[in-house]
Amino acid sequence: MKRNFFRATQMLGVLLALTIGSPVMAQINLSNGLIAHYPFNNDALDASGNGHHGTLFGPVYAMGYDGTANGALSFDGTNDWIEYISSPIFQPQLTTSITAWVMILDLDSNPVFFNNWEEDDYNGTWLHVLPGGMPTTGFADGGAIGPSSRRSYSATSQILTLGEWHHLVAIVRGPLDMDIYVDGNQICGNYSGNGGSIHHDPSLPGSSGLTDAFSQGGNPLNFFHGKIDELRFYNRELTADEIKFLSESAPDTLYFKACEGDVLDLQGPPGIQYSWFPHTGLSCTNCQFPQLTVGDDTLYALGLMDTLGCSSIHFFVIQDDSCCEMQEGAPNRADFDFVPSQGFPLKLPMAEVNFEDLSDGAVSWSWDFGDGNVSNQKHPSHVYSNPGMYWVSLTIRDEVGCKHTITKGPIQVLQPNLFIPNVFSPNGDGINDVFKVEYEGNEPVYIEIFDRWGLIVFRGGASQETWDGGDQPEGVYFYIVRIGNDIYRGDLTLLR
Incomplete structure (x- = not known):
């Protein structure tokens, strides 16, 4: 759909410049x-x-x-x-x-x-x-x-x-x-x-x-x-006009639900010149009220000049209608499962869920993961980026074109717990003997510890995330902890 959108806007710019003579569109x-x-x-x-x-x-x-x-x-x-x-x-x-x-x-x-x-x-x-x-x-x-x-x-x-x-x-x-x-x-x-x-x-x-x-x-x-x-x-x-054109995310757009072969009555805004694109399926291409016989094209653009000589673009989007709706009392043939299953919270940043379609007779799939992301795969995987409670919907079409929808959830996504101590005592008593970053996430943890003169006394990576103080004396030290792209800084007291 979006490729057709930009093909239409680019070709319509040329079309308007030629047929309407707009000085604005001629610069695009x-x-x-x-x-x-x-x-x-x-x-x-x-x-x-x-x-x-x-x-x-x-x-x-x-x-x-x-x-x-x-x-x-x-x-x-x-x-x-x-x-x-x-x-x-x-x-x-x-x-x-x-x-x-x-x-x-x-x-x-x-x-x-x-x-x-x-x-x-x-x-x-x-x-x-x-x-x-x-x-x-x-x-x-x-x-x-x-x-x-x-x-x-x-x-x-x-x-x-x-x-x-x-x-x-x-x-x-x-x-x-x-x-x-x-x-x-x-x-x-x-x-x-x-x-x-x-x-x-x-x-x-x-x-x-x-x-x-x-x-x-x-x-x-x-x-x-x-x-x-x-x-x-x-x-x-x-150019300024091109920047304006590209930044306008929502040109005037009307949406129609229809099936192939339906006839729609399109209505352009008042104006003095009209140019519709593409031409296929339209009863006229330079009038205000054409009839459209729905076919393969799903996006139509209208270039319009009004009575003041200003030109504008209007879009008409043809969305596939549910040409066969589920009849009342008919079984819902949509179903799915997911792993980890409901009741097992996920921790960021690797909050990945694998979905398995269990629908009966599905020939197409439309997933909505509840966070603004979608998929049309049969068995998709999805990684959640933010904490929250998410409900997931699956809409299928069966072999005769009927739609079935089911929603499951919630999927709970949590921030990982993090604890960085500010004091430890490596005296062999088994209590707080090492400096250790407690982190429940999946990202690697990098640690650097400096003395009061700014010299590094310890550097740890993913496989070495504790410090026992070595032969350093008592005193206040400073740490930098990097977890993924996040950086944490603070002071640390070593007690003997």
Whole structure:
């Protein structure tokens, strides 16, 4: 459905410019200068035709910004990312534009897109969300991570709201000539860095979802936590009209439920010129009130010019109706089971549930996992990203086209318990003899302990998460505990 939507909007822009002569629509050509386009509609293929396809390393499909099932990619913030095939086209000189629909689920660092990425080095250009929900963009000269190798432009306060879709545009023209737009509005920010000219390494791919977490090598990575949809990369500056067009998430849209062969009476708003697309099934293509015989096409677009000479776009979506509803008293043929079963709470971040379809005679499946994510697989798996109580619905169609729906739950998802002690006494009495981080989650735990002069006296990893004090004297020490992307700091007292 969503691919048809963007095919219709792009072709309608040309159609309106030719048939209605709108000066606004004439400026919208979303294929001009397009390096890569990722609709993320059940795949990570490059829809631009340039072949810069993506390979998924963990992300799962989720509901898109416009409500399209499996129309976006969901990243768990732990180890999900995408690698894009690169080419000389994928590594342009300035000016560039990056645009995407983004939903963040935490206020940590959330990398959206890098066109030339390598750990511990700065290359290419990017669109990124800094800790605190502040969008940033820029370019790098190929040097080590740090301000001496980059030029960047960043918002100065929180712009993005957790759990909400935002449309981002980053335009980079030069060291002190960059713009960021959020939901169609240009935002203010600050420039930083003193790097040289943009640099690309021809051997490196592009990426979405990961970047360096700290300033030098050997440190963990930051991973995107949330959803990304409709990612585009251009070798030119997007116009104000194109930015407005892309950021308008909900054009005037009417929805109809119908089955193939039904006849619908469509009604356009008042105007003086009309242009419908596509033409198939319509009784007329330049009138206000055409009749539509429903066929394979599910999206129709109307280009309209009103009496003031202003043009607009209106969409008519044909949704498949339940052409055969369950009769009263008929058995419900939908059924499913899931593991872990009801009554066994799950702990974040690896709150994965496996679903098994047990329906009778199903030929299609539509799952709603209760957190805004859906699937049309027969036996899907789903990872919950946030704590809560979730009810899961399965709707099937049987062999004669009838719909059956069943809902089960709740599935309880909890935050893992965490305890970091602030005192221990390694005296051999069996009580508090070691410093140990108590954590019920599945992410690795990294520990660093420093003395009062800032020297590391202990470093522990996933297989060594306790410290017995070694030969260190009594006193106050300081710890840094890293669990996934989260960092905890505090002081620790050692008593002999």
